[in-house]
Amino acid sequence: MALRGDANDHWSPLQGSEQAVALEVLRRGPIARVDLARRLGLSSGSLTRLTKPLIENGLLVEGAAQPIPLGRPTLPLDVKVRSALFIGVKLVADAAYLVVTDLRANILDQGFLGLSRRDPEAVAAALAEQIECLRSRHEGIAAVGVSLGARVRNHEFVIEGRYLGWGEVPFAAMLNKRCHLPVALDNDVQALTQSELWFGVGRGLERFAVVTLGAGIGCGVVVGGELLPLPAGDITHVIVDPDARETCSRGHRGCAEALLLAERVLQRAREAVGDPALSFDEMLARALEIPAVVERAAYDTGVLIAHVANLLAPEKVVLLGEGVGFAALFEQAMRRGANALRGEFLPETHIEIPPFEFYEWARGAAVVAVQGHVLGAWSNSGGPAR
């Protein structure tokens, strides 16, 4: 199905080999023609035939000439990244974080919206106003992506939004009706993983996982260069420490939720320092005073990653989210945890903790919009059709 709304752009009619060429240049460009032809299994003649109309209609551009040792210099191909802009929205219980991005999800602008009401109609109305405000500052917004900590169907319906207290809500249609732009929804961890796969640290990888820690615990899994649709990757209740005292909302002793949810770690830190108002950042600043809380959380994060790595044997595990600060701070402890449970034949897991700001979630949502825009269609499996 198409994005909710009417797309008016020059990506939509692309099909087959033309689409494959454009996507490859978007994801890997600037790219030399010879590399592009090799990656797509095309002869140089076919590639010239396919790229000619794409260059003529302004979708692709030729970069500066690259000298090569023998023969004529070649012109690498790239997309015109500002040919279309996108709005990404991360919805949480009481606020929305918005970004404006280009075709490669580079953030150009951002916005914040406090939400006093949570019912879907009120949220859609408030968001539409904020989107209008961003549109008045940026020409050429082509689509909107919205991500949230919920299950989503067909990029159209929120079917279980616990943080917002929503049941089944046709939120894409509700927002489209008000802002008259194509709207696509996705689960927030799935969107963030897509963003890493297309434009981030997962670019070019066949097998990797994104593990997120924060208000929830999430895992996006990429196998064969494709994101597995939900419900794959639910690691919330993986047992991390069977000897722990802490139990989760479902009564498990020492599962990931019990030990690694940001608010749970913070609660233990507050008890340890005797300050009920301690913030997450203050906890990190005072981490050396309370290693039993903070260093332990880092170790446990490593154990959780080991469970993921043992199943997947990934090229990389990327740790993201607003609640990963303790793992970055006690990286050695995290690696000890990851090694303690590492499978016998598994090489040491490559764990990456890129800098994370909350707006990264909104950037993930923008990638959902970019994908809808450039692919022009969605599969029913929770991921864009390819």
Ligand SMILES: [Zn+2]
């Ligand atoms: Zn549990």
